[in-house]
Amino acid sequence: MQNTNKRKGYPFIRSGDINKSAGSKKINESYRPFHTAIETGRTRLLITATILSFTFIAVGAKVVDLATLQDSQKTTKKHFATQPGNVARADITDRNGNIVATNLSMASLFADPRNILEPNKAAKLLAKTLPGLDREKITALLKRKRKFVWIKRHLTPRQQQEVNQLGIPGLDFRREHKRFYPHGALMAHSLGYSDIDNRGIAGIEKHFNTRLENDQEPLKLSLDLRVxxxxxxxxxxxxxxxxxxxxxxxxxxxxxxxxxxxxxxxxFDPNNPGKAPTGRRFNxxxxxxxxxxxxxxxxxxxxxxxxxxxxxxxxxxxxxxxxxxxxxxxxxxxxxxxxxxxxxxxxxxxxxxxxxxxxxxxxxxxxxxxxxxxxxxxxxxxxxxxxxxxxxxxxxxxxxxxxxxxxxxxxxxxxxxxxxxxxxxxxxxxxxxxxxxxxxxxxxxxxxxxxxxxxxxxxxxxxxxxxxxxxxxxxxxxxxxxxxxxxxxxxxxxxxxxxxxxxxxxxxxxxxxxxxxxxxxxxxxETQFHTTGxxxxxxxxxxxxxxxAPILNVVxxxxxxxxxxxxxxxxxxxxxxxxxxxxxxxxx
The missing domain is CATH 3.40.710.10 (DD-peptidase/beta-lactamase superfamily)
Structure with missing residues (x-):
């Protein structure tokens, strides 16, 4: 007995019925909306799958890239953190305990040229952000086949923030100690000064360099700031x-x-000794x-x-x-x-x-x-x-x-x-x-x-x-x-x-x-033009x-x-x- 039951919605069609000549045109006309809907859904699904595939590929590539970059930077930091010249030196005080030389913790900017994608553009942005940088020299540095190059040492907090905002991959900062002399030129010739790596190269800083690097106890001088x-x-x-x-x-x-x-x-100012003529540094x-x-x-x-x-x-x-x-x-x-x-x-x-x-x-x-x-x-x-x-x-x-x-x-x-x-x-x-x-x-x-x-x-x-x-x-x-x-x-x-x-x-x-x-x-x-002692x-x-005399308690x-x-x-x-x-x- 022939099954005459029907479903709601699209009619149920057996495959054998399609070849029957009788009523075939009517059946085809009933199937067309169903066929069109299937094809449309299939196309949309294919497009969606393609987009998702490309998205996952891009995200995966970015994750790999970031992981590689981070690992490279960690390796660089690990390597350079052990280099000499970044020692926190002991403070120096006058005989009353007033600090006359101390340290400032500052950020220094370096780059891994291997991760700089656009050296020319990066150099242009850095030269614009950090006054005093030579764009051509920075470009040359960023094109070197090296893992590490200094860009600028001892940045101010504002400069560090501005460089961060540039968002240039391959740049990073290293915390360094810079010698600071709060009284400027007052004791310049006796205190001396340190180089960019915080090593004493003149005056007391040089004479006691090893002591100041290895012993954090302040070095007390006989000098009196007031006198x-x-x-x-x-x-x-x-x-x-x-x-x-x-x-x-x-x-x-x-x-x-x-x-x-x-x-x-x-x-001269020991905070910027390089700007002073040689004659001024002579004691x-x-x-x-x-x-x-x-x-x-x-x-x-x-x-x-x-x-x-x-x-x-x-x-x-x-x-x-x-x-x-x-x-x-x-x-x-x-x-x-x-x-x-x-x-x-x-x-x-x-x-x-x-x-x-x-x-x-x-x-x-x-x-x-x-x-x-x-x-x-x-x-x-x-x-x-x-x-x-x-x-x-x-x-x-x-x-x-x-x-x-x-x-x-x-x-x-x-x-x-x-x-x-x-x-x-x-x-x-x-x-x-x-x-x-x-x-x-x-x-x-x-x-x-x-x-x-x-x-x-x-x-x-x-x-x-x-x-x-x-x-x-x-x-x-x-x-x-x-x-x-x-x-x-x-x-x-x-x-x-x-x-x-x-x-x-x-x-x-x-x-x-x-x-x-x-x-x-x-x-x-006033001296009647005499110049003798x-x-x-x-x-x-x-x-x-x-x-x-009053300062020294001489009555x-x-x-x-x-x-x-x-x-x-x-x-x-x-x-x-x-x-x-x-x-x-x-x-x-």
Missing amino acids: QHKLRIALAEAMFRHRAAGAAGIVMDVTNGKVIAIVSAPD RASHGVYELGSTFKILTAAIALDAGIVSLQNGYDATRPIKISGFTINDHYGKRRWLSVPEIFIYSSNIGAGHMALDTGAETQKFYLHKLGLLHRAAIELPEVGAPIVPRNWRRTQTVTIAFGHGISVSPLQLTAAIAASVNGGIFHKPTVVENSHNKKGKRVFTEATSRKMRQLLRLSVLEGTGKAAAARGYLVGGKTGSAEKRAVNGYDKDLLISSFVGVFPMIKPRYAIFAMLDEPVGTE GWVAAPIVGKVIQQI PVDENTPSIRKALTIRSYKPTLEARTLASFKAH
């Missing part, structure tokens, strides 16, 4: 006022050799060596007194110049008479100092200068230390000229340390810039008696001699001027001077020595003492107190017949 600031400002003002080529200054604790301040001008205080003129008369007198050659009541005939080996030694402002040893100091007599040195002799002079550290480099924790220039043949002529600071060149640091020994009781201390220095013991050079006499002479020079401008009321300043002509092509140029002053305070019990120097100063109306350098020392005293006057007064130093007879016997 350094006062000295630097005073020297800068004087240098500007006298249009000097340069200046140098030192404050030293005479009881132990600790350097409290050390200044060289002009200076005039420790590296420069100069003929320092009459400040050497302090040592000449101390040596002669200590060796028993003279006493404060003796003296020399300064009526006529000294003529030796074709040279004539004169006094700048000669008295043209017999001068006692204190008067030689007061009037800064070259003739008197020359006679004193001749009586002392070359060998004795050399012996003392060696013990005072003036014949070899200063032993201080700085790499920039100048070698003194001393005579090859130390004869009578050299002995005379050295007596008043010509014919021998030393650094301001060396001279200050030597003069400290003449007033502190006779003990020479090697200078140091470290607070906890191992060099605590000094070596005796002069007797206590000699040192006491030198304190009297230095005080007298400020009260009645060429150092009057260094006086600071209440602080019992003593000191000595120095003015030396600079060497020129043919001898010395009398118009170009190294003008200096070394002061000590308080003279009743010396604690600090201060040295100030101007290189080639020009006279002003008494006119241009002594005022610097007096001003600095007034400012730093002012009444200078007219009987006990003070008694301790610092030289009795009967005026010429006497007995003294003149003695001097005539000794004079050459």
Whole structure:
């Protein structure tokens, strides 16, 4: 029996019915809508499958690409993180614990050229984003067949953000430490600076490089920020006022050799040392060596007194110049008479100092200068230390000229340390810039008696001699001027001077020595156009003492107190017949 059941919707058709001739046209007409719907669905399904296939292929490729890139960058980071030069150095502080050198953590930009798809475009974007980059150089770097190239070191946070926003594959950052000096140029010459890999290459940074890299305990210096600031400002003002080529200054604790301040001008910013001309990076205080003129008369007198050659009541005939080996030694402002040893100091007599040195002799002079550290480099924790220039043949002529600071060149640091020994009781201390220095013991050079006499002479020079401008009321300043002509092509140029002053305070019990120097100063109306040490350098020392004494807890005293006057007064130093007879016997 034939099945006559029908389904709702499209009719159910058996395959055998399609070939029947009867009613075939009617059946085909009924099938057409069903066939069309199937074909349409099949086409849509094929298109959808194709799109999904391509999508999965693209996503898969991107995942593989990102995984490869990430792995490459991780490998690069892992490799370069172990490279030297990215060490966090220990902080450096002044003697009061104020940080003067520390580290900043900064991002540095590098690239893996293998993953830079469009080097030209990337270089263009980077050069536009980071000022100072050379587009052609960056392009060349990005085309190298290398895994790692630096693009720019030590970016600011804003620069790092702007590079990130470029979205250039193949770029990444590495955290690095950069040395930072919060006080800028204030301690530039003593601190020095580090290179781009954070290695110390100058000053204290270089001398203590290993210590600063391996020991994170802060390095405490003997320097005092406050004193350094006062000295630097005073020297800068004087240098500007006298249009000097340069200046140098030192404050030293005479009881132990600790350097409290050390200044060289002009200076530079250690945060950007490469931008400073070479001359600005030169340390005039420790590296420069100069003929320092009459400040050497302090040592000449101390040596002669200590060796028993003279006493404060003796003296020399300064009526006529000294003529030796074709040279004539004169006094700048000669008295043209017999001068006692204190008067030689007061009037800064070259003739008197020359006679004193001749009586002392070359060998004795050399012996003392060696013990005072003036014949070899200063032993201080700085790499920039100048070698003194001393005579090859130390004869009578050299002995005379050295007596008043010509014919021998030393650094301001060396001279200050030597003069400290003449007033502190006779003990020479090697200078140091470290607070906890191992060099605590000094070596005796002069007797206590000699040192006491030198304190009297230095005080007298400020009260009645060429150092009057260094006086600071209440602080019992003593000191000595120095003015030396600079060497020129043919001898010395009398118009170009190294003008200096070394002061000590308080003279009743010396604690600090201060040295100030101007290189080639020009006279002003205020100095009556004089350029010698008494006119241009002594005022610097007096001003600095007034400012730093309270900082250093030095209490002012009444200078007219009987006990003070008694301790610092030289009795009967005026010429006497007995003294003149003695001097005539000794004079050459």
